[in-house]
Amino acid sequence: MADTLTKTTPEAPGPRATTAARPTEDRTAAAPEQPAPTVIADAVDVVYRVHGTAASGRGAATAALGRIVRRRGRGGEERGVRTVHAVRNVSFTARRGEAIGLIGTNGSGKSTLLKAVAGLLPVERGHLYTDGQPSLLGVNAALMNDLTGERNVHLGGLAMGMSRAQIRERYQQIVDFSGVDDKGDFISLPMRTYSSGMAARLRFSIGSAKDHDVLLIDEALATGDRSFQKRSESRIRELRERAGTVFLVSHNNKSIRDTCDRVLWLEHGELRMDGPTAEVMREYERFTGGKA
Amino acid sequence: MSQLLDKPPTATAAPSGLSGPADPPSDAAPALSPADLAARHGLTVSGARPSLPAYVRQLWHRRHFITAFATAKLTAQYSQAKLGQLWQIMTPLLNAAVYYFIFGVLMNTRHGVPDYVPFLVTGVFVFTFTQQSVMAGTRAISGSLGLVRALHFPRASLPLSYCLQQLQQLLFSLCALVAILLAFGVPPAPSWLLAIPALALQFTFNAGLALVMARLGAKTPDIAQLMPFVLRTWMYASGVMWSIDTVLKDRHLPHAVTVLLEANPAAVYIDLMRFALIDSFHAGRLPDHVWAWAVGWALLAGVGGFIYFWKAEETYGRG
Numbered sequence: 001m002a003d004t005l006t007k008t009t010p011e012a013p014g015p016r017a018t019t020a021a022r023p024t025e026d027r028t029a030a031a032p033e034q035p036a037p038t039v040i041a042d043a044v045d046v047v048y049r050v051h052g053t054a055a056s057g058r059g060a061a062t063a064a065l066g067r068i069v070r071r072r073g074r075g076g077e078e079r080g081v082r083t084v085h086a087v088r089n090v091s092f093t094a095r096r097g098e099a100i101g102l103i104g105t106n107g108s109g110k111s112t113l114l115k116a117v118a119g120l121l122p123v124e125r126g127h128l129y130t131d132g133q134p135s136l137l138g139v140n141a142a143l144m145n146d147l148t149g150e151r152n153v154h155l156g157g158l159a160m161g162m163s164r165a166q167i168r169e170r171y172q173q174i175v176d177f178s179g180v181d182d183k184g185d186f187i188s189l190p191m192r193t194y195s196s197g198m199a200a201r202l203r204f205s206i207g208s209a210k211d212h213d214v215l216l217i218d219e220a221l222a223t224g225d226r227s228f229q230k231r232s233e234s235r236i237r238e239l240r241e242r243a244g245t246v247f248l249v250s251h252n253n254k255s256i257r258d259t260c261d262r263v264l265w266l267e268h269g270e271l272r273m274d275g276p277t278a279e280v281m282r283e284y285e286r287f288t289g290g291k292a
Numbered sequence: 293m294s295q296l297l298d299k300p301p302t303a304t305a306a307p308s309g310l311s312g313p314a315d316p317p318s319d320a321a322p323a324l325s326p327a328d329l330a331a332r333h334g335l336t337v338s339g340a341r342p343s344l345p346a347y348v349r350q351l352w353h354r355r356h357f358i359t360a361f362a363t364a365k366l367t368a369q370y371s372q373a374k375l376g377q378l379w380q381i382m383t384p385l386l387n388a389a390v391y392y393f394i395f396g397v398l399m400n401t402r403h404g405v406p407d408y409v410p411f412l413v414t415g416v417f418v419f420t421f422t423q424q425s426v427m428a429g430t431r432a433i434s435g436s437l438g439l440v441r442a443l444h445f446p447r448a449s450l451p452l453s454y455c456l457q458q459l460q461q462l463l464f465s466l467c468a469l470v471a472i473l474l475a476f477g478v479p480p481a482p483s484w485l486l487a488i489p490a491l492a493l494q495f496t497f498n499a500g501l502a503l504v505m506a507r508l509g510a511k512t513p514d515i516a517q518l519m520p521f522v523l524r525t526w527m528y529a530s531g532v533m534w535s536i537d538t539v540l541k542d543r544h545l546p547h548a549v550t551v552l553l554e555a556n557p558a559a560v561y562i563d564l565m566r567f568a569l570i571d572s573f574h575a576g577r578l579p580d581h582v583w584a585w586a587v588g589w590a591l592l593a594g595v596g597g598f599i600y601f602w603k604a605e606e607t608y609g610r611g
Binding site for chain 2: 036037038039040041042091093115116117118119120121122123127128129130131133134135136139140141142144145146147151154155158159160161163164190
């Protein structure tokens with residue numbers, strides 16, 4: 001499989017700057033070859049630790065002080081801490097140009113897996129390798145409701161690591177795509193005056209303005225009206241062509257079918273199935289009992 | 293070639309490909325282990341801590357975010373108030389008025405301190421800068437978990453940004469202070485320029501302290517509940533509303549206490565600011581080696597705090 005790649009492409013260990021051009025090179029060099037991997041999960045386990053769940057019912061302050069004291073005292077297993085084993089032994093390889101859907105019932109570990117891929121949660125066991133820095137499409141936390149939409153576009157762009165020049169260049173695109181200005185000059189009003197749909201559209205618009213190597217989307221398509229959902233789907237296809245790999249977590253089976261060509265199905269944190277969208281979705285729908 | 297897995301795949305299983313029937317796993321050469329595949333394509337472990345120089349570089353790339361975030365926080369602060377940004381100046385003035393009423397009028401600490409109002413107001417503003425930076429630093433990570441968990445950026449951006457917000461706030465206060473100084477007949481002097489290096493040193497000190505508190509607060513958010521008491525004690529010991537040198541003159545305190553009072557970083561920065569701005573606060577009232585103390589504290593806190601914070605970079609917002 002992948003090991004024939006370096007034999008036929010001499011510059012394979014070369015600088016990463018050439019990655020964008022490589023998938024096509026690979027295809028010409030070795031016909032059945034796969035594009036370069038962007039995310040490799042190797043038997044990944046993610047475990048949450050929840051503090052302050054001691055049965056004694058003490059307040060957080062005393063419990064925390066107690067924890068500090070105890071840690072200094074012994075340093076063994078902490079009491080009053082519960083662990084949640086959210087992702088168990090998941091392995092997969094994602095490649096450039098793929099759009100991968102993550103499905104599963106509530107609490108099956110989809111979002112946790114996404115956060116681990118983004119490097120925002122530590123991996124308990126196993127390894128996660130990524131090409132560059134995968135980014136979650138979620139700029140929400142950086143935005144402030146008391147600021148105008150315009151300032152939020154700048155703030156959100158900067159928070160994602162765009163330069164001021166890049167933001168200026170894409171500013172109009174972002175505003176147009178969000179459609180916030182369709183019903184008057186809303187972009188110069190504080191975001192707290194927006195309807196929830198408008199705010200969600202602006203957030204998606206800001207979040208998807210940056211080119212990502214690996215883009216992780218968590219239920220983003222569930223928001224907005226039907227016409228905006230259509231636009232976001234086409235935006236994701238665009239991002240996928242420009243960028244590397246897109247991961248999409250959604251409970252909307254239709255949007256998974258429309259955007260993804262491969263699906264990972266998680267259940268109880270375990271990878272239950274991995275394959276082409278149609279096959280996995282058929283099994284998943286049988287499992288959940290009819291079309292969702 | 294999808295597979296329905298009843299049991300979780302074993303760790304050594306080859307990553308399942310997607311490209312359909314063209315490459316059944318059986319005809320492939322022995323599959324690469326995921327680690328080898330990652331190494332071959334230059335993939336790196338997600339979320340690892342960068343080296344210190346790389347971290348500084350990342351932070352420098354985010355400088356616009358740091359300033360924009362600080363300004364945004366500052367603007368958002370009073371955006372719901374009717375008087376709006378006027379509160380930037382009203383809040384420190386009201387603060388100073390309360391302290392003047394209690395310590396200047398009721399308790400008469402002003403006795404023997406020339407230019408008591410400028411003396412007090414300078415002390416209050418300068419200490420508030422450190423106090424608020426420490427408080428904001430303590431909550432910088434624990435209060436922005438959503439941001440930390442959603443986006444990737446050097447985490448030191450947050451405490452630094454909060455300190456910058458406090459610096460901006462202080463600059464508003466200084467406008468009020470200048471008005472007070474002139475109103476109480478303190479003449480403008482070239483020595484006012486000394487306020488700039490004094491503030492720069494204090495900002496470095498504050499930032500370092502905020503970084504330390506940010507790491508502690510991220511681990512144990514409850515520290516934020518404790519800090520107001522620590523900070524209030526610190527304030528009363530720092531000669532904000534009483535004059536350290538006047539008190540020391542009258543009493544025969546042990547030498548260690550004298551040194552401790554005079555080397556206290558908050559007292560050092562307050563004294564420097566008073567020395568710069570108030571003409572009756574002459575060099576004779578400054579403790580020995582005060583600039584050396586100021587630089588020393590700034591370097592110790594700034595460099596030490598930064599490294600201390602960076603050491604736990606990969607743990608913020610996790611678990």
